[in-house]
Amino acid sequence: MVSKVLTVSFCGIEPQIIEVQAQISSGLVAFNIVGLANKAIAESKERIRAAFSTIGLAFPNKRITINLAPADITKEGSHFDLAIAVALLTEMEIVPQEEVDSMMVMGELSLDASVIKVNGILPAAIKASEEKLGLICPKENGPEASWSGNDLILLAAKLIDVISHFKGSKAMEKAELPQNAPERKPLPDLADVIGQEESKRALEVAAAGRHHMLMIGPPGSGKSTLAKRLIGISPQLSSKEKLELSIISSLAGEMREGFLVNERPFRTPHSSASLASMMGGGRNAKPGEITMAHLGILFMDELPEFPRFIIDAMRQPIEDKVITISRVHNHITYPADFQLIAAMNPCKCGYYGFSDNTCNKMPRCATDYQGKISGPIYDRFDIQIFIQDTASLISKSDFAQSSEPSAIVLQRVEEASEIQAKRYQDVGISKNSQLDGENIRKFIKLDYDAEKILKEMVVKFSLSMRGMNKLLKVSKTIADLDKSQAVNKFHISEAASYKSSKVLKF
Structure with a gap:
């Protein structure tokens, strides 16, 4: 079985949908990420492993392969962390595949399983809205993502929030427009x-x-x-x-x-x-x-x-x-x-x-x-x-x-x-x-x-x-x-x- 989760990569200011494919198979224990991933994405496996350990989830001691498709496009950025983690959770049958099929996922993972703010959430949310998809993003990015007009933007503060949401035990918060705009500084006259x-x-x-x-x-x-x-x-x-x-x-x-x-x-x-x-x-x-x-x-x-x-x-x-x-x-x-x-x-x-x-x-x-x-x-x-x-x-x-x-x-x-x-x-x-x-x-x-x-x-x-x-x-x-x-x-x-x-x- 291969699980699939959608995220984005940026080419200029235009986001392009990337499919994160995860497979867990028998064989020599390994964790490989393929599909022209840069150094930041390659290092995500250590952040994901630590995040799983923090929430008390056993990391599979099997051969794990992550493919970022299309494979001929260079990908970069730490925002792939959460999408790879969710793809693994889906492959481990902790998160249902049908639940994530209609969502895009973005976010960086901390070692304590916190979901950290990333760049590019606004264009990603607009792209998700155009494709009639929802978006799971860091809680700190919520006010920014809300300007896209997408009604299905879910905010995750920790990795466990994503699991609890799809398990039905606790729903994630939805993004809302920010209030109390910062005071504008007077311009030189x-x-x-x-x-x-x-x-x-x-x-x-x-x-x-x-x-x-x-x-x-x-x-x-x-x-x-x-x-x-x-x-x-x-x-x-x-x-x-x-x-x-x-x-x-x-x-x-x-x-x-x-x-x-x-x-x-x-x-x-x-x-x-x-x-x-x-x-x-x-x-x-x-x-x-x-x-x-x-x-x-x-x-x-x-x-x-x-x-x-x-x-x-x-x-x-x-x-x-x-x-x-x-x-x-x-x-x-x-x-x-x-x-x-x-x-x-x-x-x-x-x-x-x-x-x-x-x-x-x-x-x-x-x-x-x-x-x-x-x-x-x-x-x-x-x-x-x-x-x-x-x-x-x-x-x-x-x-x-x-x-x-x-x-x-x-x-x-x-x-x-x-x-x-x-x-x-x-x-x-x-x-x-x-x-x-x-x-x-x-x-x-x-x-x-x-x-x-x-x-x-x-x-x-x-x-x-x-x-x-x-x-x-x-x-x-x-x-x-x-x-x-x-x-x-x-x-x-x-x-x-x-x-x-x-x-x-x-």
Whole structure:
């Protein structure tokens, strides 16, 4: 006889059903796990053996074979423990096979037979619901699993709970939605930023259209301060986006107290980050920073300090919104629809073109530093702005004026976002930055003066086709903020002020 229990394995963010097959036969005493199991799964036999001993259950001294089917797919993770244990209990005729046929099982076992919390419960529960199956999972994962809408999610605190449930002596608890959501921390407010009105306007445009933005300025001019306030003026997440982000957080083990993610992520990788940590990959092909920033913001401070191969590797995910990790046996695809916000100094010293505090190596100091970023990368930033230094701010009359709070800016951004969502509802996009191909010509209409200025900008800045299209998309966002259907000369001129083929002229 062979017992069978269903569980899942993850390929990217998509769970795949795995059948755990258990057989106990006569022969030399052994416990073998086959089916391309990784080290964590291979070690599960010791955890299962100890858990059986803890609950007073004699472990069979026979030949035990566990097969994870399909056998040609690599499996990894400690969440297979409980499924293997239940398969053995079924093979030992302690748990009825017909009772577990309609269930999926996930959980890690402790040596004291406790069922420990694991990652990926939310997508697994959604998959179980799609397949019309129930789910047995750790009790700590219950609040997270409840968001799937599956009515048959059973919670196990210990291995004995599973046995008692199927024996009919004590039913396991069912998952319930969590109560008392954690208090949201206040977001940094634009009102804290004094002056910098041009930069804050560019930030508003970037938020309204989800445009990629590059900020150039001397040290301490407020580049990081502005970037951190972008979340506070970004549109609220839709229900679909919250679930999508929560699935990624579940796989990464970052869901807070079982509640869905309700804020856009803001990721700030250090310049020493490896390629695998940024793009995803490594031994277990885990999601990287660009996936963790999905539907949110990826802030790369001191952009030229990142290795050049990492900067250039950003080209494909910026355009395609996904990242594919290639392996010998399969290809793993993670979502990567992020908004890239980058900051950099004009040169290694930091003050070239902004102050007299420059070194005696100019302009070579600036050309070498800016040369670390290729033209195609510059071309992918819809908005490029120069942040004023402190001396320039003090000389302006508006330095002492109170600044507009994020709440007011957010209202304008959300109104512009609603205009875009309504306009593009039939083409499957929601933001101006997502326009491509014929849709650019279809939805962006320029008046005579605007078209004339566009032609001048293309010649003046030697814009590529991508650069011209990005200029059009930014101008459309400015028109939406202005609640104008057509793009006029003021919209295209403002968009052009955010675009330059070179960061600084030497």
